Amino acid sequence: MNIRTLSFKGGTHPPHSKEATEKLAVVKAKSPEVVVIPMQQHIGAPCEPIVKVGDEVKVGQKIGEPKGFVSSPVHSSVSGKVIAVEPRLYSGGTKVNCVVIQNDMQDTISETVKPKGSLETLSADEIKEIIKESGIVGMGGAAFPTHVKLAIPPGKTVDTVILNGAECEPYLTSDHRLMLENPDAVVYGLKALMKALSVTKGFIGIENNKPDALEAMYNAAKDEKDIEVVALKTKYPQGAEKQLIYACTGREVPSGGLPADVGVVVNNVGTSAAIADAIKTGIPLIQRIVTVTGKGVKNPQNLLVKIGTSFREVIDECGGFSGRVGKVVAGGPMMGIAQYSIDIPVIKGTSGILVLTEEEAKLPEPSNCIRCGKCVNVCPINLMPFMISNYSLLDRFDKAEEVNAMDCIECGSCSFICPAKRPLVDSIRVAKREILAKRKKAQSK
């Protein structure tokens, strides 16, 4: 194998903590009795439910119609009867409109689910339409609608597609297992993306702590002369969009800009495999691999879970909690969202469910900043986190903006490394919110 190893500047090395699940093959989770499918699982406008209580639905049937361009349709993951359409709690921390379906366990597939043809015959626009109609969103966690990424604004040209297989978040192994067990689907999806954007260069970037995945992807892509599998130095946040683009192409996405500004579109490997499924079988995005892990769960696993299955059921399938649980996180430990309830559904962006013990979840006591400069060294955006944080804690959001608070990607490297355990990224988040609120206010005047 002749694989280049690439990286970016800055970053940090949290313990991988992937041992619990990296060797475990993906197992299909039990089909749940009831699924709760939120009408908003993506960044953008929520969907309008197009089914009502009492309706019979089938697997893959569209149940939520997007309102607005930046949005993505939602499909049923089971067949059965709609028993409620009401606001329910989800992993975003608020309540959103959900369609609740009683599973009839028949798995009757909707008539709309049928193969869409081959890559050779499908046109670029047809591929984009399939991606849009299949409810494909970024599966790395942020869940940005994929078809919006593919709609390149006039005046910009894209020449490269990068697939993100870095999986730099500790604990998570869902992308790892996918690349190992289904590398052909990942390559197929990348070819579809490249055709949809008419580009001739594709990268698949994988952190070098996953040599088996690198090898599997390399072999799957070895006959594709336009696709290069690259190793990425194992360093957090290697999978952050701008850092990944820099590592693969050496291009810097301008401050405040988008990947398309440097001619690149980035998608997660999971997204790519979902696109392959949508084209080959016609099945929309109704299930995903979820890494259920952490010391607080009895039998950590990589599960293939139907969208709408509750965290509680997924955790139960892994033997339930182990010991005293301190925290349940949707996603990884660096950027995932802590949950106060496990009665919330798995959604398209749920890459993992991480259960930390009470001991691990203990809050460190912050002390004085000793100006060691570690936060400055690790910041992948080259900001001065301590400075933004200090201004934010003094409510000087104007000054925080001056020292580039809005460029922060909230990766959490600064808070992770800080020896004084200061709430750096937390206070920067507060500053960003305040600055945005002020901008909005200024606009409405």
Place this chain on the structure above:
Amino acid sequence: MLDSTMFRVTSSPHIRSGETTQRIMLDVIIALLPALFAGIYYFGMRSLIVTLVSVLFAVATEVAMQKIMKRPVTVDDLSAVVTGILLAFNVPSTAPLWMVAIGSIFAIAIVKHCFGGLGHNFINPALAARAMLLASWPVRMTSSAFLTPGTDAVSSATPLAALKAGMLDGMSGATAATATVQTVPTIMDLFIGNVAGCIGETSALALLIGGLYLVYRGVISFRIPVAYIGTVAILSFIFGGFNPYIAVYHIFAGGLFLGAIFMATDYSTSPMTAKGQIIMGLGAGILTTLIRFYGAYPEGVSYSILLMNVATPLIDRFTMTKKFGEVKKSA
């Protein structure tokens, strides 16, 4: 909804590194130990007593100040211990203990806590205390107080004072290394520490070992020490009439290694950016050489660092990092 409150909810990240302030300070203390042993070896047990008194008063003052100000007592972060050791390293082994105690109290109470405590002092507490002691009791802090290593005899002069007095004028390395043993120490003596001086500054070798440990542990970067020592080397080579012997002598003599490795790199009072740290090293190097060659004092390390401490906020402001994506505005 009752069981819903069983989980802790916080902003990410949900894991933290093992780095702590205490661990960093412990590393600094470990790095200072070789120099302490060298001090004890050359100047006797009195060095250890001075160091212990200095540390004791530093820690006690920190506890007292934090109690008075009704703040949490944070002596377990070990930063006061570091200040105590550094202050002791900057006085002669013959220094009276009451004077050392006053220095410690001044460093912690005035320089550190009056400005907000750890991380907020604008000049290095140990160096500020040294400057205060030097101004208040000059005789007890300079030449006549320094012991000749291995004896109880008071030294005639420190190596730098000898340089200043012109004892080495016109000498080449070879002749100085052999012929002048009686009057001034050889370079090898300087390097291993067999010379008169303050407790901690005597052995460049011991300080270098500590410095390498700190760089290895990631506590400090090599930027300030290398820029500082390098500048002194180049400038003394030029000012010394392009005599390499003078340049080498200047590097190993006096408190340069102690200052460059342990004092100029003090987090609170040195710049945080890479560029700023190099400026800090250059500036301190230029000032030190100027003072040594053209100033009234034989030694200039402490005043140079103090002056650069004061310039640090300015340096930080002008060396702000360039954020990712700022350079190229378009593809």
